[in-house]
Amino acid sequence: MAEKVLMKGNEAIAEAAIRAGCRHYFGYPITPQTEIAAYMAKKMPKIGGVFLQAESEIASINMVYGAAATGMRVMTSSSSPGISLKTEGLSYIAGSDVPALVVNVQRGGPGLGGIQPSQSDYFQATKGGGHGDYRMIVLAPASVQEMASLTIKGFNLADKYRMTSMILADGTIGQMMEPISFEDAEIETYEKPWALTGHGNARKHNIVNSLYLQPDALERTNFERYEKYAAIEENEPMWEEYMMEDAEICVVAFGIASRVAKNAVVAARAEGIKVGLIRPITLWPFPTKALRKAADQCKRFISVELNMGQMIEDVRLATECKRPVSLCHRAGGMIPSPEQVLESIRKAQKGE
DSSP, X not given: OOOOEEEXXXXXXXXXXXXXXXXXXXXXXXXXXXXXXXXXXXXXGGGTOEEEEOSSHHHHHHHHHHHHHTTOOEEEEEOHHHHHHHHHHHHHHHHHTOOEEEEEEEBOOSTTOOSSXXXXXXXXXXXXXXXXXXXXEEEOOSSHHHHHHHHHHHHHHHHHHTSEEEEEEEHHHHHOEEEEOOTTOOOXXXXXXXXXXOXXXXXXXXXXXXXXXXXXXXXXXXXXXXHHHHHHHHHOOOEEEESOTTOSEEXXXXXXXXXXXXXHHHHHHHTTOOEEEEEESEEESOOHHHHHHHHTTOSEEEEEESSSSSXXXXXXXXXXXXXXXXXXXXOTTOOOOHHHHHHHHHHHHTTO
């Protein structure tokens, strides 16, 4: 039996990053993710790593860019408004095709909002976030165990595809404590012949750059990048299905909302309602095929979210608008209760 340790979600991310080979962390404190930086500040010096609290979020993401260009596994973390400050740097990282891991433990917004949990950065994460045509791999943990395992997965995917992976968590999972294990972690390594490691006149110079003055060269680079994105959409979607075998209603939820929704599904089943759950684990690439298949079986869909309705657009796109999709949500740091989700399921059963 795997040995387990009780950890807070934020600390699980930090420990998993260290175990994945991350030795460079650049960040800036902001609630509710500050424990990640605090953990790294304590642990990195002991293992020969680098912890640096930058003067700002803008500085920290550009430090990530520099370290990533050398081929090192590097990470930063923040919460919603801090991620907004990092978006120019995220675009530069994407334009330069270097791998990095970014963690967003979301809080309510817009503006300073509040420090309570939210999922209101879905659009920002899945639709790019900064300027230009680019994507990030977006992983959405629903437990402290997944905070750890998806962090390692995020580093693996970032190196595999030379791009940014983002852990899109929420304040609840960042702050909650659960027993977890690191024993099944699969850490992958990749050759990085493109990295700026010094050439010693033994190879051609490597250049990391996102500036293309010739428009045809920039267009060609964008087309090549989207060929890579298409391969990711084909090969990397991750999701969980729960009680979907005979479901006539499908609830779609991620993160902490999926745990609330799962309780509601169990309660609805006790009332004889045939309902199931699809939980996207990758928000990009979105599990489109799973939702499309469910649309051939289910009569209605319910998107459960901690925002004003963002993922619901991707649910409608994935199902090609074949079935009605309703929204069950709270915002501003509030979390839907199982009873609220159950009531939405009852209404869907009645065709409302």
